[in-house]
Amino acid sequence: MERGCFVIVKYAFSRFLRSLVTLLIVTAAVFFMLRLMPEEGYFAESYDKMTRGQIEAELTRMGLRDPLHVQLSNYLKNTLRGDLGTSNIVRRYVPIVQVIGPKIPYSVGFGLTTIAISLALGIPLGMLMARRKGRLPDSLGSAYVVFVRAVPAAVCFIFLQLYGSSFLKVPMLFSLSRPLSWILPTVCMALGPTANYAMWMRRYMVDELNKDYIKLARAKGMKNSAVMSRHVLRNAFVPMAQLLPASILLTITGSIYVESLFSIPGMGGLLVTAIQRQDNTLVQALVLIFSCVGIVGLFLGDILMAIVDPRIKLEKKGGSR
Amino acid sequence: MDYRQTEIVLSARDVVIKFTLRGKTLTAIRGVSLDLYKGESLAIVGESGSGKSVFTKSFMGMLDANGWVDSGEILYEGKNIARYKTEKEWLEIRGKEIAMVFQDPMTSLNPLKTVGLQIRETVELHRKTANAALTVSALKASETKAIALEILRDVGITEPxxxxxxxxxxxSGGMRQRVVIAVAVACRPNVLICDEPTTALDVTIQAQILALLRRLQEKYRLTIVYITHDLGVVANVADRIAVMYAGDVVECGACDEIFYDPQHPYTWALLSSLPQLGVKGEPLFAIRGAPPSLYKEIRGDAFAPRNPYALLIDFEERPPWFEVSPTHKARTWLLDPRAPRVTPPPLIARIRERRERREAADDAR
Incomplete structure (x- = not known):
């Protein structure tokens, strides 16, 4: 094999550098946008009672009256050191790392469960739909995908929460001590990814099925089942490899809507709270984390794709597809 | 060589193939009869949509899902494979008896598998079925690899x-087509169907691939069916030619007979439109009009509306086969003893003269 590990590592490294650049741009963008927010966002309820002089003094203390480039470089330096600032409203004077830290296990826990369920259901569903294309399983599967994607999540989730809880006799809101209350949020979160995986899988398999090499494989006397497993399935996983990591990572960071709907103390719910209460520093930190995860997901997708698809040219810029 | 005396491998009798498309039924093949003789190279020529591909695909059960053999029989070694329905039945034919080489080598191979693996996969598939007592594991990986390498060498791949x-x-494209041929040959078939094997390749490579196919035909004792619209390709490789038009074979004969003594006006028209046979300075001949719609029932000779030599009966009744020689027959009323004498187009007359002169010269020698 000419494509040794070395080439892959080299490719990964250059991709990594590019991701860093993206990250830097995202960080700066988030930073500048947050500067446009009203300055109340740095004070709790006391803002109304403070005089203009006090406000100015406090803003200067926080470094918000420094020239923008100084602010940006301080912000970057602090971020690199792992200091994301201090929450000013949601939990006043508590370092953001400590605000977010305890939320992570909830989001990751729910996220991983969701992913496991979605992969276990979505991939086989997509395979079934591709194999029975145009017949009943395909129509039912497509109906499900269209339903999930077309009906607004808000409607779908509230419906599930209301009727699901009374039908299954489970609590409407999440509580750590009652495992039964974990069911509905997981179902809600798994709905979307399952539909996505099924749709992707079906689509990529059907794409492969229509290709000429499948005709050749059949013409050489291969059983349909063998053609499916040895050619179609394997090749359909290549485009999947690019999409999966981002999808998985984004699920793990928590669903903004589901977490706030079921009162799960995770990161997604926190973002909603932070925005509602205009806690500028907290919003900034959370948006940064979410974008980081997104970038890492895309990065992993590219690397995975390079590993499974020999056609990607690793040495030069601009792949073959 | 007189093919009448040799063994028939595959025989199609009055094969009718239909498709449903958007609720309508289309007759792609209208009662074609054709024999394939062991060890020969038969070329099926015709324009796009004449049904040459569809016809041969039916030998392998590879018709698209909306197509079926409506009537007629396809006899392969005494079995009527036109009646085959299940995958299990077709697996006895596909690869093992009849293999196929497709037009576009760029898309005919799995892009994610190495060349070697794709050939080996084929070798394993057929060594297993060739000897029921042997299981796959009985054929060691090293042996299948050796076989695959030998086949790669056979198809002229350097540094296998x-x-x-x-x-x-x-x-490269030419290399890939060699690999596609290697995959087909690895099946160890009796019959190899080459569906426009050189259309996607550039001219210099075309000749190499055709030469390769001839060599493999000798070594593996293959019967080859070429499907093509390129009469230039046909002239190089075919022993016999079947000319198809609108889902029917209109003329069939030995290569020389079709080129030097064509009988059907459609064959005349095809030859007249060959650039190689054109006369410098004269505009190249083109067949006027378009082929008939296959959705409608075709009355008489399908070519009649485009045929300047058409007789009235050509619009009424389908011409039967008229024998020109034991190996040469054509479906045109012009061959009926009652038909008026027509002068074929000047080019055809020239070809005939040229041949007669050559024969005379041969005789004199």
């Missing part, structure tokens, strides 16, 4: 050891 581990995208 290195190519074995390469992916299709690392090979």
């Amino acid at each position: 050891e290195r190519r074995y581990n390469q992916y299709p995208h690392e090979l």
